[in-house]
Amino acid sequence: QQQVKQSPQSLIVQKGGIPIINCAYENTAFDYFPWYQQFPGKGPALLIAIRPDVSEKKEGRFTISFNKSAKQFSLHIMDSQPGDSATYFCAASYSNAGNMLTFGGGTRLMVKP
Amino acid sequence: ETGVTQSPTHLIKTRGQQVTLRCSSQSGHNTVSWYQQALGQGPQFIFQYYREEENGRGNFPPRFSGLQFPNYSSELNVNALELDDSALYLCASRQTRSTDTQYFGPGTRLTVL
Numbered sequence: 607q608q609q610v611k612q613s614p615q616s617l618i619v620q621k622g623g624i625p626i627i628n629c630a631y632e633n634t635a636f637d638y639f640p641w642y643q644q645f646p647g648k649g650p651a652l653l654i655a656i657r658p659d660v661s662e663k664k665e666g667r668f669t670i671s672f673n674k675s676a677k678q679f680s681l682h683i684m685d686s687q688p689g690d691s692a693t694y695f696c697a698a699s700y701s702n703a704g705n706m707l708t709f710g711g712g713t714r715l716m717v718k719p
Numbered sequence: 720e721t722g723v724t725q726s727p728t729h730l731i732k733t734r735g736q737q738v739t740l741r742c743s744s745q746s747g748h749n750t751v752s753w754y755q756q757a758l759g760q761g762p763q764f765i766f767q768y769y770r771e772e773e774n775g776r777g778n779f780p781p782r783f784s785g786l787q788f789p790n791y792s793s794e795l796n797v798n799a800l801e802l803d804d805s806a807l808y809l810c811a812s813r814q815t816r817s818t819d820t821q822y823f824g825p826g827t828r829l830t831v832l
Binding site: 649651652699709711712 | 754759760769774811817819824826
């Protein structure tokens with residue numbers, strides 16, 4: 607009930623491509639869905655987050671699409687750059703549980719020059 | 720940089736020993752959470768502290784314990800270390816327990832031999 611499933615595990619795109627990372631959740635009580643970017647040896651850094659009352663959110667080159675009925679959400683990276691090569695994690699939390707984050711398993715993205 | 724600091728950066732211990740990890744939260748943040756990130760996996764929630772009291776706990780045994788101090792800095796203590804405790808331990812702080820956005824520190828890499 608607490609799981610967040612993320613796919614794919616790894617992804618390789620060419621510079622300028624649009625990698626898409628997908629996540630699915632089971633617990634309908636989740637009300638906050640952030641995406642984190644993590645470089646080797648560093649802690650996760652918040653990229654963008656969405657709540658279930660909107661279907662899409664854009665911040666710079668990053669877009670979250672949210673499908674409440676399907677219990678799925680995805681991250682799109684526009685005009686991807688080699689510097690975007692990192693591991694990306696989706697996560698979910700709900701306010702009644704103190705906002706503790708449940709993370710997906712991660713997607714290792716490589717953007718080739 | 721998030722303003723969340725952790726020490727030490729790396730630590731090597733042997734099985735059965737005890738370890739203490741430290742975290743200084745971002746200025747103005749009174750809620751601190753600890754996560755364990757095994758190699759190649761997403762972070763898993765250990766516990767959370769709000770105003771010096773434990774405010775939620777994940778599926779971790781009692782040998783994982785913590786403290787939060789009046790200045791909102793925090794410690795994670797692990798007793799009777801096991802090989803599987805080898806991981807990156809992440810601290811995250813947020814303004815208050817009802818705030819969604821969590822900011823992670825760089826982590827402490829613990830190796831248990």
